[in-house]
Amino acid sequence: AQTVTQSQPEMSVQEAETVTLSCTYDTSESDYYLFWYKQPPSRQMILVIRQEAYKQQNATENRFSVNFQKAAKSFSLKISDSQLGDAAMYFCAAIYSSASKIIFGSGTRLSIRP
Amino acid sequence: GAGVSQSPSNKVTEKGKDVELRCDPISGHTALYWYRQSLGQGLEFLIYFQGNSAPDKSGLPSDRFSAERTGGSVSTLTIQRTQQEDSAVYLCASSLVPGSVLFFGPGTRLTVL
Numbered sequence: 001a002q003t004v005t006q007s008q009p010e011m012s013v014q015e016a017e018t019v020t021l022s023c024t025y026d027t028s029e030s031d032y033y034l035f036w037y038k039q040p041p042s043r044q045m046i047l048v049i050r051q052e053a054y055k056q057q058n059a060t061e062n063r064f065s066v067n068f069q070k071a072a073k074s075f076s077l078k079i080s081d082s083q084l085g086d087a088a089m090y091f092c093a094a095i096y097s098s099a100s101k102i103i104f105g106s107g108t109r110l111s112i113r114p
Numbered sequence: 115g116a117g118v119s120q121s122p123s124n125k126v127t128e129k130g131k132d133v134e135l136r137c138d139p140i141s142g143h144t145a146l147y148w149y150r151q152s153l154g155q156g157l158e159f160l161i162y163f164q165g166n167s168a169p170d171k172s173g174l175p176s177d178r179f180s181a182e183r184t185g186g187s188v189s190t191l192t193i194q195r196t197q198q199e200d201s202a203v204y205l206c207a208s209s210l211v212p213g214s215v216l217f218f219g220p221g222t223r224l225t226v227l
Contacts, residue, residue: 042220043203101147102147102159106155
């Protein structure tokens with residue numbers, strides 16, 4: 001079965017510090033995309049970052065970057081210089097070439113301490 | 115419109131009633147998805163449309179749930195004879211083509227009393 005696992009239900013970080021959210025996935029396919037989505041209290045899902053599996057270079061978007069370890073099937077999100085506005089639920093997600101639906105992890109609730 | 119819109123934003127209904135939830139995807143997006151999110155939980159896949167057809171209905175939890183899409187645009191998710199366990203936020207998302215980035219609507223919060 002194709003699964004996405006987030007083992008950290010909750011995380012907390014001091015403002016301006018760096019935090020890493022973990023995600024692992026399970027698939028036998030070679031062609032897939034990985035995503036991190038953010039869901040603030042407004043419940044609007046927002047794309048944070050995307051990684052193509054065929055690319056070795058880790059994706060970055062400003063303060064957000066990923067550590068993509070294909071062999072280990074790991075896709076963690078690093079948030080640098082955390083800001084109060086980063087507080088949200090973060091979902092890791094994957095879409096595989098054999099299926100058209102995106103599979104989501106259970107989410108990590110991130111809180112920022114001022 | 116500029117983004118995915120959903121209506122209503124909130125719906126309160128009595129157990130046993132039918133409800134219809136609407137989704138307007140981004141213009142030109144061929145793929146449309148419905149997900150359900152229970153309180154504090156992750157996203158549960160319900161159904162996916164490519165154009166007006168639904169190649170994957172595997173996530174619909176029971177035959178009380180149905181969905182359609184017309185004109186390759188608007189989609190309606192219908193829940194018949196609602197039950198309390200149907201209470202959740204129903205999220206709609208669209209993408210340009212299947213497998214590309216999903217853009218989500220703000221969701222409909224359904225409460226079944």
